[in-house]
Amino acid sequence: MAREILKSLRRIVVKVGSSLVTNQGQGLDHEALDRWAEQIAFISQMNKEVVLVTSGAVAEGMLRLGWKSRPSALYELQAAAAVGQMGVAQAYATSFAKYGLRTAQILLTHDDLSNRKRYLNARSTILALLKLNVVPIINENDTVVFDGIQFGDNDNLAALVANLIEAEVLVILTDQAGLYTGDPRKDPSATLIAEASASDPAIEAMAGGAGSEIGRGGMQSKIMAARRAARSGTHTIIASGKTQHALMRLIQGEALGTCLQADMPVSIARKLWLADHLQVRGSLVLDNGAVRALLSKGKSLLPVGVQEVRGEFERGEAVACLEVNGREIARGLINYNARETRRIMCLPSGQIESVLGYVDEYELIHRDNLVIL
Numbered sequence: 001m002a003r004e005i006l007k008s009l010r011r012i013v014v015k016v017g018s019s020l021v022t023n024q025g026q027g028l029d030h031e032a033l034d035r036w037a038e039q040i041a042f043i044s045q046m047n048k049e050v051v052l053v054t055s056g057a058v059a060e061g062m063l064r065l066g067w068k069s070r071p072s073a074l075y076e077l078q079a080a081a082a083v084g085q086m087g088v089a090q091a092y093a094t095s096f097a098k099y100g101l102r103t104a105q106i107l108l109t110h111d112d113l114s115n116r117k118r119y120l121n122a123r124s125t126i127l128a129l130l131k132l133n134v135v136p137i138i139n140e141n142d143t144v145v146f147d148g149i150q151f152g153d154n155d156n157l158a159a160l161v162a163n164l165i166e167a168e169v170l171v172i173l174t175d176q177a178g179l180y181t182g183d184p185r186k187d188p189s190a191t192l193i194a195e196a197s198a199s200d201p202a203i204e205a206m207a208g209g210a211g212s213e214i215g216r217g218g219m220q221s222k223i224m225a226a227r228r229a230a231r232s233g234t235h236t237i238i239a240s241g242k243t244q245h246a247l248m249r250l251i252q253g254e255a256l257g258t259c260l261q262a263d264m265p266v267s268i269a270r271k272l273w274l275a276d277h278l279q280v281r282g283s284l285v286l287d288n289g290a291v292r293a294l295l296s297k298g299k300s301l302l303p304v305g306v307q308e309v310r311g312e313f314e315r316g317e318a319v320a321c322l323e324v325n326g327r328e329i330a331r332g333l334i335n336y337n338a339r340e341t342r343r344i345m346c347l348p349s350g351q352i353e354s355v356l357g358y359v360d361e362y363e364l365i366h367r368d369n370l371v372i373l
């Protein structure tokens with residue numbers, strides 16, 4: 001059962017929406033932030049990695065600028081978000097420091113994650129922060145979005161982040177106990193769904209979207225996010241952030257909220273995605289040792305095992321890995337462009353810096369970004 005994974009999971013993305021982090025859209029609810037920090041600190045102590053996706057920039061900006069109602073012009077929303085994001089970062093740093101944790105601010109757009117080079121950089125940065133035991137606090141980079149700052153955007157962003165870092169679970173906390181058979185604000189007889197497949201078309205019909213008074217992104221954007229997360233093997237739990245210690249209780253296996261299950265585990269989903277979606281831009285001819293390391297030991301590909309580089313490609317693009325006889329054995333996202341790869345091939349990783357003057361990564365293709373064919 002998908003919920004079982006909560007007890008053994010390694011990495012989790014938690015998304016808290018506007019309805020939970022703001023005081024009715026005016027400023028941040030600092031006590032609520034303290035409660036998230038306390039719960040995330042509890043989870044980190046269990047050796048699990050947590051990434052927090054949070055809204056609140058526009059609401060905090062409105063308070064700081066003395067604006068009573070949410071503006072409709074995009075440039076005004078963006079200005080408010082720019083003012084408010086200072087407060088979001090500051091407030092989370094303060095709340096987490098109470099529990100001995102450091103935080104980092106990451107502002108992303110959907111475009112960043114569809115660009116392969118930026119995708120790899122965002123991924124490396126977040127994974128490095130997690131290794132350093134720093135909690136990444138993510139929001140949309142509202143300054144540069146061009147299609148509006150919309151309620152529900154962060155549901156989608158949280159799903160993209162879950163895909164980016166291969167989180168096993170995405171928890172979307174909101175103001176309802178989970179997904180109901182209908183919008184509980186309008187239909188008092190609606191009942192809570194405990195579990196469903198994220199790809200079940202019936203759940204979309206239950207979810208209210210734009211038009212409901214408070215939930216402008218509503219459940220619909222959460223279902224879309226769950227569906228997107230499931231494509232990379234991530235299960236989604238939608239639960240109430242108002243329930244006391246909801247996160248701690250979920251992580252200990254309590255059946256709160258709605259669990260929307262992915263049909264396959266993260267590892268397999270990622271490999272399928274890599275195999276299906278990557279247009280190969282070039283190829284690497286490997287020596288026998290590297291072929292063995294990839295095929296039988298599940299290792300990353302190091303520059304030392306590459307004998308020849310064919311074609312032109314940029315960092316983050318897909319390349320094929322060939323045996324000396326030309327047979328393709330794997331493909332993956334490469335950490336260096338073709339020029340750099342030609343300079344560092346056949347060399348031990350310790351020499352990358354002296355040859356190039358910098359090191360992006362010690363692996364040419366990390367095993368997480370590699371699919372064996």
Ligand SMILES: Nc1ncnc2c1ncn2[C@@H]1O[C@H](COP(=O)(O)OP(=O)(O)O)[C@@H](O)[C@H]1O
Pocket residue numbers: 016017018019020151152173174175176178179180181182183184185206207208209212214215216217218219220
């Ligand atoms: N089937 C449903 N089950 C639960 N809530 C629903 C459903 N359909 C619509 N909603 C609405 O979605 C709202 C939550 O979405 P939203 O306000 O966008 O939250 P957040 O700010 O946490 O992202 C609920 O308050 C509820 O009114």
Ligand SMILES: N[C@@H](CCC(=O)OP(=O)(O)O)C(=O)O
Pocket residue numbers: 016017018019054055056057058059081139140142149150151152153154155217
């Ligand atoms: N990025 C914006 C808000 C995006 C948004 O409202 O998302 P959500 O909380 O999912 O409805 C902010 O920080 O104010």
